[in-house]
Amino acid sequence: MSTDAVLSLRGIHKSFGDRTVLRGIDLDIAAHEVVALIGASGSGKSTLLRTVNLLERIDDGQIFLRGQDISDPRVAVDTVRARIGVVFQHYNLFPHLSVLDNVTLASRHVFGTSRSAAEKRGRELLARIGLADQADSFPDRLSGGQQQRAAIVRAIATSPELLLLDEITSALDPELVAEVLDLVRELGDEGTTILMATHEMAFARDVADRVVFLDQGLIVEEGSAEQVFSSPRNPRTREFLSRFL
Ligand code: ADP
Ligand code: MG
Numbered sequence: 001m002s003t004d005a006v007l008s009l010r011g012i013h014k015s016f017g018d019r020t021v022l023r024g025i026d027l028d029i030a031a032h033e034v035v036a037l038i039g040a041s042g043s044g045k046s047t048l049l050r051t052v053n054l055l056e057r058i059d060d061g062q063i064f065l066r067g068q069d070i071s072d073p074r075v076a077v078d079t080v081r082a083r084i085g086v087v088f089q090h091y092n093l094f095p096h097l098s099v100l101d102n103v104t105l106a107s108r109h110v111f112g113t114s115r116s117a118a119e120k121r122g123r124e125l126l127a128r129i130g131l132a133d134q135a136d137s138f139p140d141r142l143s144g145g146q147q148q149r150a151a152i153v154r155a156i157a158t159s160p161e162l163l164l165l166d167e168i169t170s171a172l173d174p175e176l177v178a179e180v181l182d183l184v185r186e187l188g189d190e191g192t193t194i195l196m197a198t199h200e201m202a203f204a205r206d207v208a209d210r211v212v213f214l215d216q217g218l219i220v221e222e223g224s225a226e227q228v229f230s231s232p233r234n235p236r237t238r239e240f241l242s243r244f245l
Contacts, residue, residue: 006031006162006193007052011061014047014217021047023217025061029162029195034188036204036225037197039214040240045197048214049164052195053086066161082110085155085163090171092151093139099126100135103154111158118157125153129183145176149183156187163187165196181207201244205229213237 005028012025021044029035037045050056052063054070054077063071070080093102103125104118113121126132129149131142139147148168155163165184169177181203188194188207198204204211204225211228213221213236221234232238 004031005029005064006033006066007195008064008067009048009052009061010064012048012051012058012063013060014044014051014056014058021217022051022058025214025217025219027212027219027222029193031193032191033209034192034194034207035196036208036211037195037214038199038201038204038211038240043214044217045214046166049086049166049195049197052162053084053164054080078110082106082158083161085158085160087148087151087155087163087165087168089167090144093147093154095139098136098138099131099142099150102139102150103157106154106158122157125157126150129153143176144172145179148172148176148180152180152183152187156192161193163192163194163196165194165198167197167199169198169200201229201241213240215240 007029009025009027012022014022025048037048039045047056051058058071061071062069065080065083097105100119100122103122107113107118107121108115123132123135126135131146131150134142134146142150169180172180177200181200184194184196185207208225210222211225212219213228213234215236221228221232221237228237229241232241
């Protein structure tokens, strides 16, 4: 295991019943790296992200977060989740909480930050994404793009070591996608360590330091965005990418 890796996956296997979804995943993500996880629907991208956040228990292998084996069943799940920010495809915000309360929830209740300090930071984050005046609104007042941007700043409000993004623009109307991707790009530029499943190939090519192609639960190709997109080596990668031309 590389010691400066934020995340190291070793031999991850996961099955649901007799359906094997992850067949031995090895992956290292260095600090400040942005890694795009691409692959056909059903290839195991979401399952992989969910195992990292301990939403799914793996059947075999190990998951290291900054060298700590978080797949050890004795590890406290909440402590691990507090170190990882996550944004899913949809339904990220709690509908019964104001936007500001959504953003400050983890700081206050998991990290014990005072309300005033959490709200100061929360309002700064909301101002950054142009939602300062929506702080006291409920999420249903926001557009889908605004909700996803609020979900992203909620995920980073506690300065997690790793940010997991699972197809966060796939439920959005096309005209709302760019504002969400622009925020992800900014976070990447600022040095946030990101593992993102995406089918936004142009975005992955532009923003990701590294691209990982998952095929039926196995990483069959990985490399720089430039290498994978311009000269994919694996026939499966070529076939997959040809659908986006
Ligand atoms: P992707 O995100 O790449 O589309 P997923 O990780 O969602 O792929 O799914 C991979 C496979 O695992 C699919 O065949 C899916 O049906 C199956 N799967 C995912 N979650 C479950 C579950 N909780 N129970 C049973 N099968 C599941
Ligand atoms: Mg998925």
